[in-house]
Amino acid sequence: MQIDGFILQILLGTIVTIKLALCAAAFGMVIGLIGALLESIPSPWLRYPAASIIFIVRGLPELLVLFFIYFGITAILKSIFQRYIEVSAFAAGVIALGLIFGSYASQVFRGAFLAIDHGQIEAGRAMGFSNWQLFSRVQLPQAWRHAIPGLGNLWLVLLKDTAIVTLIGLTDMMNQAKTAASTTHQPFTFYLIAAVIYLFITSISQKVINYFTNRSNRYVHT
Amino acid sequence: MINILSYLPQLASGLSVTLILMLASVSIGLVLAILITMCSLSGFLLVRKCAGFIVFFIRGTPLLVQLFLIYYGAGQFEWIRDTWLWIVLREPMGCAIIALSINSACYTSILLQGAIQSVPKNEIAACEAIGMGKWLAFRRIIFPRAFRIALPAYSNEVIMVLKGTSLASTITLLDLMGVTQQLMSEGYQIVQFYIIAGVIYLLLNAIITAIFNQLLKWSALPQRQSG
Numbered sequence: 001m002q003i004d005g006f007i008l009q010i011l012l013g014t015i016v017t018i019k020l021a022l023c024a025a026a027f028g029m030v031i032g033l034i035g036a037l038l039e040s041i042p043s044p045w046l047r048y049p050a051a052s053i054i055f056i057v058r059g060l061p062e063l064l065v066l067f068f069i070y071f072g073i074t075a076i077l078k079s080i081f082q083r084y085i086e087v088s089a090f091a092a093g094v095i096a097l098g099l100i101f102g103s104y105a106s107q108v109f110r111g112a113f114l115a116i117d118h119g120q121i122e123a124g125r126a127m128g129f130s131n132w133q134l135f136s137r138v139q140l141p142q143a144w145r146h147a148i149p150g151l152g153n154l155w156l157v158l159l160k161d162t163a164i165v166t167l168i169g170l171t172d173m174m175n176q177a178k179t180a181a182s183t184t185h186q187p188f189t190f191y192l193i194a195a196v197i198y199l200f201i202t203s204i205s206q207k208v209i210n211y212f213t214n215r216s217n218r219y220v221h222t
Numbered sequence: 223m224i225n226i227l228s229y230l231p232q233l234a235s236g237l238s239v240t241l242i243l244m245l246a247s248v249s250i251g252l253v254l255a256i257l258i259t260m261c262s263l264s265g266f267l268l269v270r271k272c273a274g275f276i277v278f279f280i281r282g283t284p285l286l287v288q289l290f291l292i293y294y295g296a297g298q299f300e301w302i303r304d305t306w307l308w309i310v311l312r313e314p315m316g317c318a319i320i321a322l323s324i325n326s327a328c329y330t331s332i333l334l335q336g337a338i339q340s341v342p343k344n345e346i347a348a349c350e351a352i353g354m355g356k357w358l359a360f361r362r363i364i365f366p367r368a369f370r371i372a373l374p375a376y377s378n379e380v381i382m383v384l385k386g387t388s389l390a391s392t393i394t395l396l397d398l399m400g401v402t403q404q405l406m407s408e409g410y411q412i413v414q415f416y417i418i419a420g421v422i423y424l425l426l427n428a429i430i431t432a433i434f435n436q437l438l439k440w441s442a443l444p445q446r447q448s449g
Contacts, residue, residue, distance in 0.1 A: 059381075059427040060420050061388035063399060068416045071406070075413060163284035167392060174286065181294060188295030191287055199282040 006180035006190065013176035014197055020090060020172060021162050024097035025155060031102025036109035050106075057103040062161050066096040070168045093165035101158050108150035112143040145216040152209035156202055163198075173197060229405055236401030237422060239315075243387040243397060246319045248380055251326030258331040259338070273331075280328040285386050288325060293317040293393045318390040326383045333375050337368035370441055377434035381427055388423075398422060 038050035057065060070092040077085040116139060124134045166174035177194040181187035261273035280288065296302050296311040310316035341364050349359035391400035402419040 056420070056424065059424045061385040061399065061423060063388045063391070064402075064416060064420055064423065067403070068413070068420070072413055072416070160284040163286040164389070166286075174284075178290075186298055188291065188298040191291040191295050195279070195283040195287045195291060198284060198287060199279065202282040 006176070006184070007193065009176045010173055010180065010190070010193060010197070013171060013173035014201075016090075016170065017159075017162050017172045017174075018201070020093050020097070020165060020170070021155075021159050023090075023094045024101055024162070025158055027094055027098030028101025028105055028154075028158070029151075031098055032105025032109055035102055035106030036113070039106060039110060040113075054103040054106055057099055062096075062100055063164055063167070065100060066093065066164055066168065069096040069099070089165060089168045089170035092168060093162070093170055097158060097161055097165070100161065101154055104154050104157075105151060108147050108154065109143070111150070112146035113139060115146045116142045145220075148209070148213050148216050152205075152213070155209070156205060159202055159205065160198065232401050232405060233398070233418065233422070236396055236398040239390075239395060239397040239400075240384075240387050240426075243315075243318055243322065243390055243395075244380075244384050247322035247326055247383050247387070250319065250323035251330060251383070254323060254327035255330035255334060258327055259334040262331065262335060263338070277328045277331055280325055281332070285321065285325050286389055286392065289318065289321040289389055289393060292321050314390070314393045314395045317393060318387070318395055322383060322386055322390075325386065326379060329382070330372075330376065330379055333372045333379065334368060337372035338364060340371055341367045370443070373434065373438055373441065377431060380430055380434070384423070384426055384430065 035050055035054055038046045039054070041047055070087060070089070073087050073092060073095075074085070077087065120138055120142065121134060124138045129137065162172065163174045166172050166178070169175075173194055177190045181190040184190070258273050258277065261269050262277075264270055264273075292311070293314060296307075296317075302308055302311065310320070345363060345367065346359065349363050354362070387397055388399040390397050391403060394400075396404065398419055402415045406415045
């Protein structure tokens with residue numbers, strides 16, 4: 001049947017959506033760690049620019065950030081190479097969503113590192129740990145535990161934000177649903193299918209996040 | 223360099239659409255949020271389950287999908303077109319307000335439910351002790367108390383609604399984002415227009431934050447020694 005064909009297309013789009021979310025999350029984690037690092041540096045020359053970029057990105061609508069990056073990069077490339085260069089919607093999506101994810105994640109990371117009891121670091125020093133050992137054996141595993149719930153929430157927000165990348169022409173799940181909706185004149189059916197797929201992905205994610213949250217707390221005695 | 227002043231009327235009309243969208247959605251959303259919260263505390267299992275499912279569905283799907291589902295999806299059904307609902311649903315403004323307020327209501331309801339759970343148990347016990355009925359205790363003590371607890375997080379929710387209004391431009395509404403895109407496609411002054419819109423959004427953010435800071439100060443209880 002006709003609907004089966006469209007559902008296959010939507011499922012193919014789902015793969016694009018998941019790929020986009022994973023790439024943006026990976027990029028965002030790096031941005032977030034760098035942001036958290038820069039914000040904790042005493043030098044105002046690094047701290048204030050980082051803090052203001054984070055503030056601006058967090059205050060702007062996601063759509064505006066996406067369009068600014070997509071059309072902004074196009075304009076910059078055009079002025080450099082003096083001709084029109086097509087920017088891939090996927091790359092623009094990864095950069096924009098990664099930037100948004102990263103600016104929220106930097107706050108999560110900062111909070112997570114601050115949440116570690118200072119005595120732990122002193123204890124590590126007393127045991128003769130090097131700075132790297134201290135970071136990788138004491139600080140990171142514990143910061144991770146504090147960061148997981150926050151990062152999990154950001155991942156759920158990111159998954160839902162991927163829908164807007166369809167507006168700059170990425171053939172993701174949303175775009176396939178739109179095509180199916182306008183071809184069959186059954187918009188409600190196909191947008192509902194898209195909604196159910198999003199619901200499915202977010203529910204699975206929630207289960208995975210819960211698993212990791214419990215796992216990271218397995219040695220914690222209250 | 224573009225002459226910003228010549229675009230001022232268009233930007234102002236876009237800003238007014240954004241503000242109307244935001245104020246309408248926040249106020250309808252708040253009323254709906256209180257309703258959903260009361261349903262989720264209801265004694266009837268079915269009512270609780272329904273409220274829980276609506277919140278689960280809305281929080282698990284993108285706002286854009288919800289917006290398209292209402293704006294494009296409603297027209298699929300002949301019987302909707304024959305009812306008075308169609309007067310609202312054929313207008314992009316009506317659809318945007320419906321989608322944004324339902325969305326905001328579900329997120330706010332989660333905040334309120336968390337806040338109600340964190341109302342100190344001894345205050346509820348005190349209500350019972352002086353013979354307040356369930357409803358009276360809820361109205362006079364639990365709800366105002368919960369609202370104070372939820373207020374800081376609620377300001378973030380209002381900012382989320384402001385950011386969400388930009389999606390209304392995808393269903394042909396000329397809000398601040400829609401006007402910006404229109405100006406951009408006319409003038410090819412890409413980056414400048416986005417910067418202007420961005421500055422306006424940040425200013426609105428700052429205003430909302432300032433209002434909520436004032437509300438927090440205004441609603442703060444006098445500090446007492448506890449214990």
